[in-house]
Amino acid sequence: MNKRNLIAAVNDSDYIERLAEYIRHSSFGENWQLTAFTNAAALRGFIRSGYAIDLLAAQPAMLGELGDLPEDLTTAAFVDYYGQSKYEKELLQFQPLPQLLQAITSLYAAEGNQLPKPALRGKGPVVVTVYSASGGTGKTTLALQLARHADIAGLRSFYLNLEQWNASLPLSSDGSAGGDDFSKLLYAIQSDSDQGVSAVLAYRKRYPAYSLDAFVPCNNPDERLALGTDQAKKLIAAIAAAGNYGLIVVDLDSRMDAMHAAVFEESDAILWLTTPDIASFRKNELAISFADRKFGPEFKAQKPKFRFVQVGGALNDRTLTDGKQARMDAVLPFVEEWAGGEYLSGTGAMVPQYRGAVDALLRRLGIL
Template identity: 40%
Template structure:
């Protein structure tokens, strides 16, 4: 995926080299590419030749020389102590590199969010793909697949956001609480998440993207971002379709992600239909239980009865995925309205059956199957789907 260009202007060449080496070998290398300068004139020539810089981090004296010719470029001053520059954003040059890069990422996110927030359009950013994982029955492995798809996407250099919209958010079983905040963009308190973003969307919608960038969390294993679950469960219970669509819109408009993976619960309400409309593809989970297939068929019929043509227009997005293939009986999908069926099957993982026993990315076979499914969904145009 395309990377953002970080220009670093410092007089010490060794510092720039150390920073560039760290970025290349860390998770920040997925997002940033570094170009370094030791003189202000070299940086100005670089821009005049037509090269793009997404964020400029420079020592105050060099930044002062460049500022007049680069008025619209987001900048951060690399200082030895607070007050060494007149810049809004000052960062200590010799702080730990992970903290420095995290702060630079936040500054860029705010700068990128501002013009989007003031624009009249509220459509998804071009190129942002949304995949929803759904089932009309619980216990089919929706969350396991959604999280593994997010991880698979990250290995293919997709900047990914995992959004859990279940009533009863089970992702904590996988995203262990002790890892909350690892690599997060601020907001270390566990309570700052979906509830607060929903409130902000109502009270200060123009600040919603900035708030998201400051409070999103990052899982070190997934290499993906997410938000903490609703602290007030009533916020999820009363979540409307319009509010759910607004959440997706905020994440997409941030300009920070290539893929949003949405984990839905087993109901079928206006919220689900609104999310289906936002999605590029909706994965309907099946397993070896015949009752699950019956519930899926009932959900499809109900959707058509409730929303008519609006729901029927969504059917090209629907793809059935079979989980626990090792024990699954071949259930005929001929009654599934002729919808697409993924040939990629997800294997049974016995150790995930016990309460509290699930361990993220612990099954190589499941990871491989999720990676293959991701490739078909995002890299191969869904060529592995067949009509039934």
């Protein structure tokens, strides 16, 4: 995979070292190569030598010393606050590095550029579904973290919540209305499947604080209950056909109906969550047995996609009622402060371990 060339120029060598160190050990570095300068003259010589530059971010004073720049060069000014410089595009220099890297990726994409996107089985974006028949396993936490982590790494992601009670995100990214957007979207898809892509583009919202795209949570739970198999498949297909995404993460609730089975069919991987306690595993076992009887060969054909993920505790393989071993493909640490619904915040001791486990899981799936 060819990396994009990020040029950063600030007069603080310690800042450059911290930025370079973070990129070196983060998934952002999979897509970007950093070249840094603390001297405007050296940067000017670099540019005039014709080296490849995909995005240039520099402090305003250093940009002013560079003179005329190529018209097709994406350039942004590092600032302390928006509106500080005369330049059209600005990046807050002093913000958490994950948010800074996301802002850089978003700025690059806004210029009509796209980072390489993975594909499984030769098709478009990867579709990963997160499911558990047991409540309280952290499905939504994992789904949001998967989409957020991949997006920050340069793989634009869409989070699709298909729970009946969707409380995963704020009403909208900017506090405005939009609770009926999902109903309008489903109507458009149902009435004319050719309108699916345009409807997705019209009703999707960007959630900058979460680093992902999504629909505003629906204010009518009946819409989810009425969502049929064909509609679910068309919805996922429309998001994929929008052409903007490398990853779609579907967050399902704990029931097991025909819509769930349809989503499984459209998925490349199904992350099936459980916890170490017997009750949680037993509920998931019952769900699998029910689906085997209810949906037959169609459901059984999806089983190679299952990736069992245990939340909390030590790795603990279990035996299903059919005698087959449920091999745990990954273990995620339990983050106590996220159990209350603060899915993406927190500075507790287990937060870095959880995010590291998410990164490892995305890599094992071949997404990053």
